C-alpha cells in the first residue's frame with residue numbers, strides 16, 4: 001500500500017516538474033520535433049516509419065523485456081510528462097501502466113493503437129477472463145490497421161505535415177503487405193500436419209488464426225499466469241503424441257519452463273528440440289535487423305519454418 005502511495009506521489013511530482021510549457025506545438029521552423037513516447041518496440045517502429053524526420057520517438061520497454069510486467073521508471077514518467085503524444089498497445093498488454101496512462105491522457109494525446117482494429121477480428125481466449133488477446137502484431141494484416149491510427153494522431157497534432165505522414169504511412173503499408181505475403185509463402189513450405197507452434201506463453205493466437213497454425217503456449221495469454229507441473233505434463237503429452245519436432249523459446253520470457261517441457265517429453269520416449277528463440281513481446285536490439293518489426297517478423301517465421309521442416313541453416 002505504501003509503495004503504491006509513493007509511486008503515485010512520484011508520478012505527480014515528475015509530471016509537475018516536467019512542466020506544461022513543454023507541451024506546446026513544436027516549432028518546425030527551429031527544427032523542433034514532435035516528442036513521442038511509445039510503450040513496446042513494435043509501436044516505436046511504426047511511429048519511426050510514419051513520423052520520419054518530424055518525430056523524435058522514445059520506446060519505453062527495452063528489447064528482451066516483458067511488457068506484461070513492465071513498471072515505468074522515474075525517467076519514463078518524466079518522458080511521458082513532456083511528450084506531445086503517447087502511443088500504447090492497449091487491450092491490457094501494459095497491465096502495470098494502466099493508471100499512469102489514464103493519468104497522462106488527461107492532458108496529453110494518449111492513443112491505444114489497437115483501438116483501430118476491428119473488434120470483430122479480436123480474439124477472446126477463454127483463459128483471459130473475457131479480455132481481448134493483446135498480441136495483435138503477430139497478424140501482419142491486423143497490425144497494418146494500427147498504421148492509420150498513428151498517422152491520424154500525428155496529423156491531428158501536427159496538421160502542417162499531414163501530407164508527409166500520409167505518404168510515409170502509404171509506403172510503410174506497402175512494405176507490410178509484402179511482409180504478409182512473405183510470411184504466407186514461408187508457411188506454405190511446412191506440410192499442413194506439421195503446422196503446430198509451441199511456445200512459452202500463449203502469444204501466437206493471431207498468428208495461428210491468420211496463417212493456419214495450431215498454437216500452444218505453456219503459460220496463458222499473459223506471462224503472469226503460473227505454470228504448474230500438470231501444465232508441463234499436459235503439453236509434453238501433446239508434443240509426444242503429435243510427434244512435434246520443435247518448440248520455441250521467447251526472447252522476453254525465461255526459457256526454464258520450456259526446458260522442463262523438453263525433459264518431460266524425453267521421459268515419454270520422444271525427443272523434441274528447441275527450435276530457436278523467437279522475438280515475441282519485444283523486438284531485438286536497436287540497430288540489429290530484428291530491432292525492426294519487419295525483420296523481427298521475417299526472423300520469427302524463418303526460424304519456425306526452418307526448425308519444423310528440419311533445415312539447419314537460416
Ligand SMILES: [Zn+2]
Nearest residue numbers: 203221223281
Ligand atoms: Zn505476451
